[in-house]
Amino acid sequence: MTASLAPVFAALADDTRWAILARLGEAPASASALAREFPISRQAIVKHLEVLKASALVETEQRGRELVHRAVGGRLNDVAHELERIAETWEHRLAHIKRLAEAE
Amino acid sequence: MTASLAPVFAALADDTRWAILARLGEAPASASALAREFPISRQAIVKHLEVLKASALVETEQRGRELVHRAVGGRLNDVAHELERIAETWEHRLAHIKRLAEAE
DNA sequence: CTCACGTGCAATGATCGAGTTGCACATGAG
DNA sequence: CTCATGTGCAACTCGATCATTGCACGTGAG
Numbered sequence: 001m002t003a004s005l006a007p008v009f010a011a012l013a014d015d016t017r018w019a020i021l022a023r024l025g026e027a028p029a030s031a032s033a034l035a036r037e038f039p040i041s042r043q044a045i046v047k048h049l050e051v052l053k054a055s056a057l058v059e060t061e062q063r064g065r066e067l068v069h070r071a072v073g074g075r076l077n078d079v080a081h082e083l084e085r086i087a088e089t090w091e092h093r094l095a096h097i098k099r100l101a102e103a104e
Numbered sequence: 105m106t107a108s109l110a111p112v113f114a115a116l117a118d119d120t121r122w123a124i125l126a127r128l129g130e131a132p133a134s135a136s137a138l139a140r141e142f143p144i145s146r147q148a149i150v151k152h153l154e155v156l157k158a159s160a161l162v163e164t165e166q167r168g169r170e171l172v173h174r175a176v177g178g179r180l181n182d183v184a185h186e187l188e189r190i191a192e193t194w195e196h197r198l199a200h201i202k203r204l205a206e207a208e
Numbered sequence: 209c210t211c212a213c214g215t216g217c218a219a220t221g222a223t224c225g226a227g228t229t230g231c232a233c234a235t236g237a238g
Numbered sequence: 239c240t241c242a243t244g245t246g247c248a249a250c251t252c253g254a255t256c257a258t259t260g261c262a263c264g265t266g267a268g
Contacts, residue, residue, distance in 0.1 A: 010117040014256080015110050025194035027201055032214055044257050046215085065214065065266050070198055073191035080191065083184035087177035090129035094174055097131055118226075136244050148227050150245085169235050169244065 008079055011055040016040065017048045021071055024058055028070035112183055115159040120144065121152045125175055128162055132174035 012018055020034060031049060035042035049069055052058040056075045061068050116122055124138060135153060139146035153173055156162040160179040165172050 006117060006119050006122050009113045009122075013110060013114040013117045016256080018110055018113075022190075025190070026197060028198070030214075040256090041258060042215085043217095043259085047256080065264085067215075071194045073194040073198075076187050076191040076194075080184040080187035083180050083187070086126075086129070087180040087184065090175045090177040090180075093130060094132070094177075120226080134244075144226090145228060146245085147229085147247095151226075169237090171245075 008055045011051050020048050021052055024069055025071040028068045030066040030068055112159045115155050124152050125156055125161060128173055129175040132172045134170040134172055
C-alpha cells in the first residue's frame with residue numbers, strides 16, 4: 001500500500017505539472033486552453049495531464065468537442081491521510097528505540 | 105508556500121529512496137549499514153540520504169565514528185496537512201463553479 | 209456547408225537523475 | 239599501534255522524462 005504512493009509523488013514532483021494541477025484546482029480547462037496560459041506546447045500539457053490522470057489527480061469530461069479537465073481533491077486527501085499515519089508510526093517506533101537506549 | 109512542496113515530492117518520488125526512508129522509520133542506521141541491506145552501492149545510498157536530508161525528512165547524528173540517520177515524521181506531517189488544505193480548497197472552488205453552471 | 213479549432217499519434221532532441229567505480233582520508237576497534 | 243571500517247569527493251555511464259515539431263483527423267461553431 002505504501003508502495004502505491006511513489007507514483008503519485010512522481011506525478012506531483014514536477015514544477016510545471018504541479019502548476020497545471022493547481023491551475024485546474026481553480027477552474028476546469030481544456031488542454032488547448034492551458035497551452036495558451038502556459039509557456040509550453042499543447043503536447044507537453046497533454047502529457048502532463050496523462051500523468052496526472054494516471055494517478056487519479058485529475059478527471060476528464062467531454063464538453064462539446066472539448067475535453068475539460070479538473071483537479072480531484074479526493075486522491076490528494078487519501079495521500080495526506082496515509083502520510084499522517086506513516087509519520088505517526090515512525091515517531092512511535094523511534095521514540096521507543098530511544099527509550100530503550102536511555103534505559104541502559 | 106505551495107511551491108516548497110515540489111522538492112519534497114521529488115525526494116519521495118523515487119522507489120529506492122522511499123524504501124530507504126521507510127527503513128529508517130523502523131530504526132536508525134548508518135550509510136554503510138544500509139548499503140549492506142540494499143542491493144546498491146554505498147555511494148548511491150549516500151546520495152539518497154543527502155536528498156532526504158535536504159528536504160528535512162531525515163536527521164543525522166554522530167555516533168562514535170559513524171553517522172547515524174533517522175527518519176523524521178514531522179516534515180511528513182507538515183506536508184500531509186498542507187495537502188489536506190489544498191484538496192479542500194479545490195473541492196470548495198469547483199463545487200462553487202458547478203453550482204454556478206447549474207444555475208443557468 | 210466549411211473551415212477553424214481541438215485533439216491524437218510519432219519521432220526526435222536535450223536535460224536530469226540514479227547508480228557505478230575508483231581513490232583518498234581518518235578514526236575507532238582490537 | 240595498526241588495520242579494518244566508515245566516510246568523502248569526483249568522473250563517468252545509462253536510462254528516464256520533459257519538451258518540441260510535424261502531420262493527420264474529426265467535429266462543432268459561424
